[in-house]
């Protein structure tokens with residue numbers, strides 16, 4: 001069995017680093033949700049995390065572990081979404097520079113939020129330019145350290161702290177469902193579950209349109225896919241990571257998929273029943289449970305709501321088009 005990139009100790013260390021910095025987000029319940037699934041559901045609300053998503057945990061943990069030289073030069077990340085904001089905010093809190101490489105067609109609100117956290121935004125054309133090349137060039141020229149969005153042990157350990165808090169709050173679980181993009185969140189949470197609730201079955205949930213994670217899990221090899229179309233923009237990753245995949249293979253029970261329509265239904269449920277704004281990607285795990293993609297009868301189920309960053313007008317359009 002190959003050595004895994006992180007252990008439970010790494011997650012505990014990350015939790016100490018995040019103490020007093022990240023929000024300890026609430027775990028909410030709903031009698032309506034319990035009635036729908038025939039079990040007891042616990043929603044871990046990372047849509048209420050600083051900057052609006054769990055990604056703050058991993059980015060802050062990674063930046064906090066920079067050497068003094070790395071801290072002096074700063075961080076660079078490429079992302080159109082939550083990882084950019086997470087890196088910008090973490091850098092500001094740690095007194096560092098952060099350069100964020102974002103596509104020039106990224107939502108104005110995301111670019112503005114990233115700049116609002118003090119991040120230096122470099123725009124690129126996603127049809128003619130390669131963001132990884134730009135990121136690497138900036139890193140070389142300015143001595144910046146690249147912070148990957150998911151495939152890095154410090155990022156994975158940071159993300160796992162969300163599940164640690166959930167188990168601390170509610171005790172043992174039968175099932176834990178987690179949104180899946182590149183697998184930073186899922187791998188970190190699986191390591192936490194393995195230590196704190198060993199019999200808990202951990203399940204990753206990804207968009208139907210991009211089921212590379214499910215295919216990788218079932219075939220035993222990382223499957224790469226073409227650009228996919230889904231409203232779950234935080235899970236548009238094209239493949240799992242070299243660090244995240246072995247953890248997922250060893251500690252995750254299964255990977256299931258949900259459709260965009262099912263995501264919108266879950267978003268509507270959260271807004272109308274629980275007064276929560278959850279972004280499409282943040283609703284992946286919840287949609288799988290509410291649609292009973294797995295057997296939930298009589299079970300205690302943890303559901304990670306991973307983020308809440310969605311433009312209000314877009315949220316309204318999605319919900320309205322479905323009703």
Ligand SMILES: *Cc1c(COP(=O)(O)O)cnc(C)c1O
Pocket residue numbers: 053055081082083149150179180181182183184185186234235237279281282306307308
């Ligand atoms: C990034 C992101 C994900 C996917 O996380 P991975 O670590 O890439 O699997 C899920 N939900 C939200 C809201 C995200 O921003």
